[in-house]
Amino acid sequence: MAKWHFWGEKEFSDVYENIYIRSFAEDWFGIVAEIVKEINTQNSPNKLVLDIGCGEGHTTKQILDRVEGDYICDLLEPNQNALSSAKAFLTLENNIGECFPGSLATFKTDKKYDIVFTSHTNYYWGLNEKDYNAQLSKLPDLLNNDGKLLILTLPEDSDHYKIMLQQVYPEFNYAEYIADFYKKLGFKVEVKRLRMRMFVGDILTTNSRFDLKIFYRFIHNTDSFPNDTEAEEFLKKIKEYQKGGYIDFSDHLMVVLK
Ligand SMILES: C[S@@+](CC[C@H](N)C(=O)[O-])C[C@H]1O[C@@H](n2cnc3c(N)ncnc32)[C@H](O)[C@@H]1O
Numbered sequence: 001m002a003k004w005h006f007w008g009e010k011e012f013s014d015v016y017e018n019i020y021i022r023s024f025a026e027d028w029f030g031i032v033a034e035i036v037k038e039i040n041t042q043n044s045p046n047k048l049v050l051d052i053g054c055g056e057g058h059t060t061k062q063i064l065d066r067v068e069g070d071y072i073c074d075l076l077e078p079n080q081n082a083l084s085s086a087k088a089f090l091t092l093e094n095n096i097g098e099c100f101p102g103s104l105a106t107f108k109t110d111k112k113y114d115i116v117f118t119s120h121t122n123y124y125w126g127l128n129e130k131d132y133n134a135q136l137s138k139l140p141d142l143l144n145n146d147g148k149l150l151i152l153t154l155p156e157d158s159d160h161y162k163i164m165l166q167q168v169y170p171e172f173n174y175a176e177y178i179a180d181f182y183k184k185l186g187f188k189v190e191v192k193r194l195r196m197r198m199f200v201g202d203i204l205t206t207n208s209r210f211d212l213k214i215f216y217r218f219i220h221n222t223d224s225f226p227n228d229t230e231a232e233e234f235l236k237k238i239k240e241y242q243k244g245g246y247i248d249f250s251d252h253l254m255v256v257l258k
Contacts (some may be wrong), residue, residue: 013151020076027196032059034192034253035117035150036066042148048097049073050091052104054119057086063117064094074098076107104112104135112144119152123221132172136181139258149256151178155193158220159247163237164219175252182256192253200238 006035017096039047047070054060064073074097076088077083087099100107104125126132139149154161156174173192182189203212209231216226216234226234241247 008050019133020107027194029062031152031194031196031251031253032062033064034194035063035119035152038070038148038150038253038255039063039115039117040068042114043146045069047071047114048111049117050076050111050113052076052107052116052118053078053124054083054086055079056082057090059119060086061090061094064090071095074100074111074113075197076100076102076104078103099138104138105131107138109142109195111142112147113142114145114147115150116142117150117152118152122151122153122178133181136186140182140187140256143258145258148257149254151175151254151256152251153178153254155250155252156251159241160219163241170173175254179252179254182254188257190255192255194251194253196249196251197246198249199245200242200247203235203238204242204245205226245258 038048047067048066049067049071051060051063051073052148055076057075060073060075064071072095073090075086077086077099078101080101083099083101088216090096101108104121122132122135125135139151141148150188153173153175156176161174179189179191200215203215207229212231212235213225216231217223220226238247
């Protein structure tokens with residue numbers, strides 16, 4: 001399975017990548033704002049929150065910095081280095097509780113959370129549908145009765161999904177599958193369709209392959225650079241899907257209530 005490349009590592013290319021990807025991910029903060037709105041409108045005055053698959057905590061911080069009122073946020077992350085970085089980085093300014101090393105599948109707790117959120121981690125939950133569904137079933141059990149489950153992931157028709165994820169990950173990884181799964185079990189599910197697009201005009205107009213290869217790493221969640229053949233195949237796909245120098249990176253936020 002592809003290894004997720006963590007933003008913020010100190011090589012030049014990583015710093016460049018961080019700046020590059022973020023500056024072209026238009027509307028990302030609109031997506032963060034929707035997650036924050038859902039957290040802020042949950043009833044509990046003293047919220048116990050869990051972030052599943054926090055990585056190095058960059059998204060976590062963008063969210064927690066905007067939460068109103070008291071909260072404590074626990075972190076779950078299978079990559080030990082990423083979890084340590086997240087803990088060190090977030091405790092400076094945010095209210096971080098327990099940090100659990102491990103995957104969703106191995107996670108055990110007696111706690112019940114007011115908010116459980118997870119951003120772009122579902123691709124890793126299970127390699128077959130049975131294991132994947134077991135993780136989906138587990139999530140509502142982590143909530144208290146008024147709790148909210150927030151899952152941010154890709155819809156089936158986004159270019160992001162079509163260019164990469166559909167080929168690499170099993171077919172049940174897209175947003176609509178998750179929404180249907182919970183609806184069939186009788187949960188209330190609201191799906192927020194959130195627009196985001198990536199500017200790829202620079203990649204299409206340069207003869208250098210540096211930006212293309214960096215973009216490849218980002219979109220494939222890998223820390224390896226593609227070889228020239230893989231890079232050219234990737235470029236072909238970008239050309240096929242782009243419209244006016246942009247590709248669609250829309251996300252769906254699923255708000256699941258018990
Ligand atoms: C694409 S990154 C997203 C990081 C962060 N949530 C964000 O949105 O910026 C996916 C994260 O999920 C974590 N992950 C991988 N397998 C997981 C699992 N089975 N359960 C929970 N998290 C997992 C990875 O280690 C990685 O940090």
